Amino acid sequence: MKKQKMFFRMITAALIRQHSRMLVALLAIAVGATILSGLVTIYYDVPRQMGAQFRNYGANMLLLPSGEGEFNEATVNNALGVVNKENLVGAAPYRYESVFINEQPVIAAATNMDGAKAASPYWLVNGNWPAAENEVLVGKSLAAVLGVKEGSSINVVYGEESRAAKTEADAEKTAEKKDIKEKDIKENKAEKSNETDVSEEKEGMPFTVSGILETGGSEEDYIFISLSDMAVLTGKGGRLDAAELSISASQDELKAYADKISAQNSAVSPRLVKRVTQSETTVLTKLQALVFLVTAVVLLLTMICVATTMMAVVAERRKEIGLRKALGASDSSIIAEFMGEGLLLGGVGGLLGVIFGFAFAQAVSMNVFNSSINFRPLILPVTVIVSVLVTGLACLLPVRNATDVDPALVLKGE
């Protein structure tokens, strides 16, 4: 026991009272450990961060009716129950109906505005999102055609006969929706010319344009109203055509969610928006490979630096090593002492690295992703152990050199 105490007294004294060279080694290890712990923190945090970034590009999962049973708000809410609350960025239910504005056939999409805003953060609204009853968001192209702007009043007419044709056509994708709708509407027109008057007798419903929607996509041809307004307009509520989900999760997790949802509810047919999920996965994989590579290179450099420094330290302390041997130190105690110094250095450097690494990761995260990260306790032991291992490996050769020192050199005159 006393012997161990003296051992620690000697190696800590060597580190504390001998500064300079050892400080260089410590610095090298601390830098290596900083990069290690910083990059590993980022490595684990990037999927979350990048996921959040990608969520700006819109929904990555669609819920569509499978054709079996009712597909309404309750069905969608039931399906959402499967998704972890923290991961659900946004969910927007959609109901599409054909309507007429100024005699022109138009697709009206009814949704939950907050949900749409969250699921499609890239949507740009000139004006305001509909907040009150009888407010409408008009797509930019459509607004040009209709000649309306923010604050304009429009009259929306719902044709009852379009309903029958609509129910069968449940599209799979929002983008496809438009074509289908247009087909529906053409059919409707054809029907109308035969049957006459049902829709023309309708009074329609007055709406105020709260804002103009820019998306760069087919949504610019639609009008968007609340689900409750749609229920009033059509005289019928509840039924939905789709729901767009934006979930912060990897592709595999998304697949798992989709499987769970379809298993739980046969009325729902979940689809991944491949274009979004795949690019997300590819970018993440490449980024993580890069992080891994950089970390490996930095650790290698650290090892080389520590090895060179320890070589110099051993050379500098040849006399001391000779003296210790002259006093009766065996090769193994010389190895133990230098290794002890090296490993202590590795441990301290590792601890410093954990602290600086977190600061580094935090800075990167704040600058690149604009969000803070949480400290992962596991980083602490991992960084310290890796630092100690790297230092130990780096010390092998220098320490071997130390055992080669001849004790007789203590009697050589200067």
Add this chain to the structure above:
Amino acid sequence: MSLLEIKNISKIYGELKALDDVSLKVEKGEWVAIMGPSGSGKSTMMNIIGCMDKPSLGQVLLDGVDISKESNKNLTNIRRDKIGLIFQQFHLVNYLTAVENVMVSQYYHSMPDEKEAMEALARVGLAERAKHLPSQLSGGEQQRVCIARALINYPEIVLADEPTGNLDEANENIVIDIFRQLHREGTTLIVVTHDPEVAEVAQRTLVLEHGRLAKEIVNENFKD
């Protein structure tokens, strides 16, 4: 049986005979000085007696054991147990305090014991300076730490290579007084020196020249 018996040893480096057929005996408790010009083989002799080197030819019996045939590992053990070393350059570990330097010797020998190390420093008059680093000590003080370290494990033989070579007159006298005291206590002392004053106080002086034992002078006026 003599404590140390050297029989016809030579140490040969290529063409050079650093030691050439040297024989000598040292009895237990004796105080012997070795003199000779630079390069005459004094340190080579100390290395061999101190179990840090082996002769090319001949035998060295220490306490009846022939150390000229031992493995390096056994030599380390013998050195640790039987030899105390005092150096011209002191060779204190620069980042350890005086008392820690003494404890290093205990550490390799058996168990570090701070109290005992403090007592050893007190014996050489350094109790007050025990917590100082070598850089905070004068040359004479450093040499006394070195002596305390050499004595801490009660060695059979104390070997001193030019112990006063780096000291002034006053400190030289302090060291000589310590040697006297050691001799009175029965320690066997072999002191290599350039300095006739340091040699004169020993019981016997051996003179080396070109690796050969040229002369042996017995000090008639030796006093305890």
